[in-house]
Amino acid sequence: MATRVALDTPADLAEHYPPGVADQAKRVAGDPAVLGRETVKANSVAIVSDGSALLGLGDATSFGAINLEDIAAPRCFTVERRLHDELDIPVFHDDQHGTAVVVLGALHNALKLTGRDPAGTSVVISGACAAGSAIARLLLRAGYPAHGIVVCDRGGVLHENRDLMGEKGWLAANTNAGGTTGTLQDALRGADVFVGVSAGGTLAPADVAAMAGRAIVFALANPDPAAAGRHAGIVPTGRSDFPNQITNVLAFPGMFRGLLDSGAPRVTAHMLLAAARALADVVGEDLAPGWIVPSVFDEGLVPAMAEAVAGAAKAADQSTVD
Numbered sequence: 001m002a003t004r005v006a007l008d009t010p011a012d013l014a015e016h017y018p019p020g021v022a023d024q025a026k027r028v029a030g031d032p033a034v035l036g037r038e039t040v041k042a043n044s045v046a047i048v049s050d051g052s053a054l055l056g057l058g059d060a061t062s063f064g065a066i067n068l069e070d071i072a073a074p075r076c077f078t079v080e081r082r083l084h085d086e087l088d089i090p091v092f093h094d095d096q097h098g099t100a101v102v103v104l105g106a107l108h109n110a111l112k113l114t115g116r117d118p119a120g121t122s123v124v125i126s127g128a129c130a131a132g133s134a135i136a137r138l139l140l141r142a143g144y145p146a147h148g149i150v151v152c153d154r155g156g157v158l159h160e161n162r163d164l165m166g167e168k169g170w171l172a173a174n175t176n177a178g179g180t181t182g183t184l185q186d187a188l189r190g191a192d193v194f195v196g197v198s199a200g201g202t203l204a205p206a207d208v209a210a211m212a213g214r215a216i217v218f219a220l221a222n223p224d225p226a227a228a229g230r231h232a233g234i235v236p237t238g239r240s241d242f243p244n245q246i247t248n249v250l251a252f253p254g255m256f257r258g259l260l261d262s263g264a265p266r267v268t269a270h271m272l273l274a275a276a277r278a279l280a281d282v283v284g285e286d287l288a289p290g291w292i293v294p295s296v297f298d299e300g301l302v303p304a305m306a307e308a309v310a311g312a313a314k315a316a317d318q319s320t321v322d
Contacts, residue, residue, distance in 0.1 A: 013296065014240035017247065061089070064260045067252060068093040073129045074166055090259045090267045096134035098248035101255070101272050102293065103135050103195060103218060104142055105279035106246055109292040110216045110234045116192060118144045122212075124191045126184055127198030127221075128153040128168050135195055136175055138276070141269045147177035150191075152184040153198075185210070196221050208232050220246055234289050243290035250279060250296055254305025261306060262313035271312040278308035 006012050014020055028038050036042035054060045066089065071079055076093060083091040092098070111121060123139060125132045128151050136151050151158045151171045157180050158164060158172040180187055184202065188194060189210045195218040196203060208217055214233030221238065236244035255275055259267065282294040282301050294301050 008297075010240060010295070010297075017240050017249070019239050019241060063089065065090045065092065065256055067256065069095065071095070071130075073133070076130045077133075077167055084266060088265050090264050092252065092255060092259070092267050093130065093134075094248050094252055095130045097267060097272055098251040098255070099131040099197070099220075099246075100134040100138040101251040101276045102246050102248065102279065103220075104138050104273070104276035105250075106218070106236050106244065106293045107139075107193065107216070108276065108280040109283055109287055110193075110236070113287060113289060113292065114192075114214045114216065114233055118142060120148075121193060122148045122191045123150070123193040123195065124184070124187045125149070125151045125195045125197065126202055127151075127196065128158060128171055129197060131197040131220075132195070133167050133171060135197070136171055138269070138272055140174065142273055142276070145177070146175055149175040150180050150187045151175055152187060156183045157181055157187050192216065194218060205231060218246060234292065236292065244292050245296075246293065247296065250293060250301065251275065251305070254278070254302040255309055257302055257306035258309025258313065262310040264310075264313035268312065270315060271309045274308040274312040275305050278304045 005016055007016065024038055028035050051060050051062060066083060066087070068076065068080055068083075068091065071093070076095065080091055080093045080096070111117060118139075121144065123144060125136055132151060136149055139149055140146065153168065155162070157176065158168055159176050159179060159181055160172050161181070162172060164172050185207055188207050190212055192212045193216045194203065194208070194211065197218075197220050200221045202221070203217070203219070208215060208231040211217075211232070215231070216234045216236075217232040219235055219237045234244070235242075236246045238246055240247070255267075255271070258264075258271070258275070264271070279293065279301070282298060282304050283291060
């Protein structure tokens with residue numbers, strides 16, 4: 001397969017990735033008749049097989065790994081965990097693990113710039129979805145304390161006194177050890193870090209102003225980051241046309257190269273942590289408030305992450321992603 005468009009510059013990326021891809025999605029949603037012209041539909045055929053009768057030879061393994069994409073919560077957790085349990089190849093959910101790796105790597109550099117350390121940093125996550133849950137879990141594995149992580153959904157702060165089940169129940173039991181209650185705005189007062197992975201427009205300038213000085217605001221729901229920038233110290237976004245783009249393209253190429261090179265049977269938390277650290281280290285001496293993650297065009301990124309993931313795969317502790 002080959003792309004039919006140029007992806008050589010940041011401008012190309014901004015056109016064909018967020019925010020530009022959102023315009024295309026709106027056109028298709030408004031007029032389904034243009035689907036064939038605006039997407040790959042008119043030039044693609046799906047081949048579906050379970051491999052059980054491959055050329056009369058029976059079952060055969062065709063892929064070295066699986067990347068799950070765009071599966072809504074809570075179904076994504078069930079799909080990922082079942083595949084993980086039943087297959088002997090690594091299963092990587094881009095919306096969970098990819099996002100978490102890039103956020104953790106970016107946050108590592110942001111803390112360095114603002115003179116913070118994980119043990120003393122308070123993080124508020126808006127969105128108990130696939131990305132929000134995975135970010136919280138990886139932060140815990142990276143040493144961020146449970147009392148310093150608060151996750152919010154549409155009903156406000158997740159805490160053990162709310163009647164929550166499934167992934168939200170786990171988050172309520174394993175984060176927010178300080179017992180914070182109330183709304184997102186209540187949780188944000190004095191917080192060091194905000195990670196928005198729910199919907200745009202959830203954060204007002206006054207909310208950012210109520211956070212700690214030199215706050216770090218991950219505005220990842222494709223909002224207008226300008227409002228946050230007036231009060232925050234560092235503002236990573238999900239957009240290609242702003243500095244510090246938090247995009248899964250920074251994670252999965254290097255992750256999969258390392259997984260495939262090492263022959264790893266599964267994705268582990270140690271691999272994710274190693275990938276996040278490698279991503280952060282690629283920035284090197286160029287670290288600045290507007291440059292806490294490398295460019296997707298950095299030729300050193302994929303090899304560095306692949307080496308880190310392969311190294312973690314060879315380590316003795318192969319504890320699974322949890």
